[in-house]
Amino acid sequence: MEQLFWACLAGGALFALVTVIFGDLISNAIDGVLDFLSIDGLWKIRPMVLVSWITSFGGAGLLLAHYTALGSLWVVVIALAAAIGLSILIFVAYVRPMENSENSTAFSIRELSGLIGEVLVPIPPRGYGEVLLKVGAGRTNQIAASFDGNTLAAGERVVVVEVRDDTLFVSRLDDALNGE
Structure with a gap:
């Protein structure tokens, strides 16, 4: 034995x-x-x-x-x-x-379209700024430009309208809700 x-x-x-x-x-x-x-x-x-x-x-x-x-x-x-x-x-x-526990925190920038975020660095009408978005359980900040050509101040809530050339094109959330 x-x-x-x-x-x-x-x-x-x-x-x-x-x-x-x-x-x-x-x-x-x-x-x-x-x-x-x-x-x-x-x-x-x-x-x-x-x-x-x-x-x-x-x-x-x-x-x-x-x-x-x-x-x-x-x-x-x-x-x-x-x-x-x-x-x-x-x-x-x-x-x-x-x-x-096998979860991934990876995301594609293409998946960010439609998400709501907050402007961190002001976005001029023809320039770039930065937005903060919630992705899954975490947050990410990304380079952004104004979709409508409007100035977006820091702290404003925005929605990602489009993703082009690794840049998020965002619009003011109130404008997006009113159809402007």
């Missing part, structure tokens, strides 16, 4: 070491070949959860076999229970939150 526990512990530790050191390199090389290991369903079994189960089974089995007077059957049963508990904990505390 001890050989099984050592094999599980060593195999899991080796897998963890290899994935930490060479994870991205291997992932790019095999490009999704191992995606079949992720089982969707009521409990999403991920390779990390499976390997943590194997590793904790081996570690718990070794500890119980060496430091308790329990029989082999009880050692296996308790090691299985400990492995299941630790795997559930890893899934709930690490894997699921990390899956939900």
Whole structure:
């Protein structure tokens, strides 16, 4: 039994070491070949959860076999229970939150058309200024010009009418609402 526990512990530790050191390199090389290991369903079994189960089974089995007077059957049963508990904990505390945290803050300047912002640097009739826009959870400031040829003072609310040559063409929000 001890050989099984050592094999599980060593195999899991080796897998963890290899994935930490060479994870991205291997992932790019095999490009999704191992995606079949992720089982969707009521409990999403991920390779990390499976390997943590194997590793904790081996570690718990070794500890119980060496430091308790329990029989082999009880050692296996308790090691299985400990492995299941630790795997559930890893899934709930690490894997699921990390899956939900994969968000990008990137945006395209073309997506800014129609957004409402505030003038930071005044925009002259035939020149450039700067506007502040809310994009997703963050804010961005961009170079802007007046769409209507009007002067726009700092602090005015504007709407992005058009995007040309990496410049936002904006109009005063009140003018845009009144159809002027």
